[in-house]
Amino acid sequence: MSTKLKDLAKKPQILSGGHRLCAGCGAPIAVRQVLMGVPDDVKIVVACPTGCLEVSTTIYPYTSWNCSYIHCAFENAAATLSGVETAYRSCKEQGKIKEEYRFIAFGGDGGTYDIGLQSLSGALERGHRLIYVCYNNEAYMNTGIQRSGATIKGTWTTTSPFGNNSYGKKENQKNLTAIAAAHNIPYVAQGSISHWKDLVRKAKKAFATDGPVFLNVLTPCHRGWRFPMEKTVEIAKLAVQTCMWPLYEVENGKWNLTVKVRDKKPIEEYLKPQGRFAHLFKKSPEVLAAIQENIDREWEKLLHLCGEK
């Protein structure tokens, strides 16, 4: 199937409208783009850990999912889905079901980078045929903007506030995509909702992969990041253009830059429109330089890994 917009627009919506996520939320955009990669003849089961997407799409007795769905707890979407996937293999082997199924988890960064990391690592190592998508909005947004392992240095959150003795979060974010890649699974990729074609292409690869897949997708949150709700996709695009969020994939161990950034924009262009960084511009310009330094270092590393240098 093509990745032409007019063809993709004809695909039935698996996540239906009427869910209760905020207007301008990046998460459902990520979900829909990824699910555009579902092959036509295939059924899916979705698993969500606790988070915005979970609470907003399955308010009993309603559900926004036009497919089977399971929520178990916060830190265990990958383990739960590995049980579902194993049950499917058992049923298939016994001839109890005919349909082809794929299994996909959508977890926020809290449920993926932090509390769910062990469960994710276990599932990736065991080799289940499942796709784990992290919709990364760089903090615990469902509980009201607390810092996570995905939150970048200098960010204001309610648990990394700025004050007389603080410029916000002190630590750099962890590189979860590289951690997933270190499991030597067949396919790992980073995507952004601003680059839909790139993401849909990666999703298609994910669904075709016979083994574990990890996709890390940047999904800006205007409530937590403090920008106007109509700017979600624009902010995501700036993250890519500044190399804050590079788009790449690791396919069977081979690193490949999928969106090449020729004129890297200075990080200020990404940080300035977001209220979560406003204090840095007023009081801590040295942190802006430190963020830029980290981006430059990571970008250089990535270019080498991808054979671009």
Next chain:
Amino acid sequence: MNSLTKTAALVGTDAVAEAMRQINPDVVAAYPITPQTAIVETFSQMVADGLVKTHMIAVESEHSAMSATIGAASCGIRAMTCTSSQGLALMWELLYIASGLRLPIVMPNVNRSLSAPINIHCDHGDSMGARDSGWIQLFSENAQEAYDNTIQAIRIAEHPDVQLPVMVLMDGFIISHSIDRLDIQDDASVQNFIGTRNPTYSLLDAQSPVSVGTFDSLYGYFFEFKRQQEEGMSNALKVIQEVGKEFGSLFGRPYGLFETVGMEDAEYAVVATSSAAGTIRTEVERLRSKGIPIGMVKLRSFRPFPAVQLAKLLSGLKAVAVFDRSNTFAGNIGGPIFIELRSSLYELEKRPQIINYVFGLGGRDLSVELVKKAVSRLIDIKPNEIIQQNVYYLGLRE
């Protein structure tokens, strides 16, 4: 139906693994922990040898073991796990999810104390910590009962009026690692007895996709769901007895909510569970042979708690001693069985006096001598005596 019986000598963990082989679950997700480990090892070998159709998930923690079991059971298939102690504690939040989702998961739990101090030996602190988690809990006295309970648990859990997970309990090391004589039924008889699972919903029903574990908030139905869950547990009282009776008629070993020794004419009774019942039975039978009117109640079903049935049985007795292999740390008010049993007797017109022996924590041995000491105090209780101390720590170095 003629069931072929084979007599075997097995350690408790192998007896459970044998039951699991005969159940032949679709999925098992498990993680090793002493003293449960031997179940996982034996069963993994059975999978490796092609003796079962089971797909095994060797997970990275008990938390993931229960999570994967929940995911698998939500597909309408039979999924099992097993654990002990800290492993059960790590599963804690998921125990409530398994029962709240009404998933008929069967999990043997080899009873072991909870840290700290770390100790690998038997007490019931682990499963007692899960007593309000909505799981049915069946105690086993020996390897035979652990085997029988594991098989019956499938039928109880999957019964349409119950739809709740079942924990099969056996004492760590005392039963799990001791060789015991037991009767094993033939595979076909066990398969016939357990039948096939007929799920109400399945994630893998392509014609009728389902959302499992949805969000239910302030204006939702949470309270109603939880009330229904209590109903399932109440229904289990009847189902446990029906299944136990059918099991008995087929295999010659009937089961109920509890088992009694000499209760027809008893004036005193000891209430106990698990392997301790064997030691206590020896002393009770010795005293009975000397004409002392004492009996024993071996509690099999702790969840559901057979409050009405026990009250009826104990009404009019002079005194009852309850043996608890765990404590509640509630300020010296006794172990969980004692507290619940005493509450069950409250409405009785002819209420017996009641005392509690907390014993055997961290595997401390319960000798016949200790039981003698406890029982001599019991039969010494006078009808109108005001009991000053009703909780004793038996075998404690003081």
